[in-house]
Amino acid sequence: MQTAKLSPSMMCADPFALRETLEEFGRGGVEYLHVDVMDGVFVPNFTLGTDYCRHLKSHSPIPLDLHLMIDAPERKLDWFPFGAGDIVSIHVESTRHLQKALAAVRERGALPFAALNPATPLCFLEPVLEDLAGVLVMTVNPGFAGQKMIPASLGKIAAVRQMLDDSGRKDAEIEVDGNVSLENARKMRQAGANIFVAGTAGLFRKDRTLAGGIEALREATK
Ligand code: DX5
Ligand code: ZN
Numbered sequence: 499m500q501t502a503k504l505s506p507s508m509m510c511a512d513p514f515a516l517r518e519t520l521e522e523f524g525r526g527g528v529e530y531l532h533v534d535v536m537d538g539v540f541v542p543n544f545t546l547g548t549d550y551c552r553h554l555k556s557h558s559p560i561p562l563d564l565h566l567m568i569d570a571p572e573r574k575l576d577w578f579p580f581g582a583g584d585i586v587s588i589h590v591e592s593t594r595h596l597q598k599a600l601a602a603v604r605e606r607g608a609l610p611f612a613a614l615n616p617a618t619p620l621c622f623l624e625p626v627l628e629d630l631a632g633v634l635v636m637t638v639n640p641g642f643a644g645q646k647m648i649p650a651s652l653g654k655i656a657a658v659r660q661m662l663d664d665s666g667r668k669d670a671e672i673e674v675d676g677n678v679s680l681e682n683a684r685k686m687r688q689a690g691a692n693i694f695v696a697g698t699a700g701l702f703r704k705d706r707t708l709a710g711g712i713e714a715l716r717e718a719t720k
Pocket of ligand 2 (some may be wrong): 507532533534565675695
């Protein structure tokens with residue numbers, strides 16, 4: 499089983515305390531900064547964009563985990579700053595050119611992940627198993643923080659893990675995004691996930707400091 503990693507969801511972070519937040523993440527050794535990019539077309543919301551990514555890159559050494567919830571991402575990859583060590587997730591439903599998009603991410607030295615909405619079947623991964631470094635399994639419908647996990651998600655994570663292992667991709671990672679609470683994180687880990695997007699459910703909470711949240715999530719996912 500791959501090492502468990504944390505990827506705090508930056509759309510949930512206090513925009514007026516970003517410097518302190520990034521310092522805390524540095525101290526906590528978080529592995530990625532999850533950036534939700536929404537275009538109001540692929541999902542019914544607008545969030546973080548290209549300039550925000552550039553600011554993160556210049557203020558923190560932590561690799562980016564770009565979650566592109568945008569139509570035709572293959573035409574827009576050049577707009578984003580990413581390279582070696584960064585993850586770029588391409589939604590299977592967002593493009594007619596999935597292989598091309600994944601290959602373009604790889605070409606720039608980054609880690610191409612294929613993202614699946616809750617209702618998207620695994621078979622879409624089959625033709626691109628060679629092209630991906632990991633799979634992002636959405637455990638809520640993308641667009642908003644603070645939703646409840648869709649119950650079928652745990653079975654889906656296990657099925658993706660099985661599919662990757664059976665096709666000689668034991669090295670490929672599984673990231674989960676949506677309602678990663680301490681309780682759900684434990685179950686997701688058991689099902690085979692190893693990268694956890696920490697949003698309002700597990701990390702950005704009034705009853706926990708960021709340091710305390712990181713520690714609790716580490717404990718839940720070890
Ligand atoms: C959902 C976003 C997530 C979200 C997860 O569209 O991709 O990153 O912020 O956080 P919570 O814990 O609020 O579900
Ligand atoms: Zn996300």
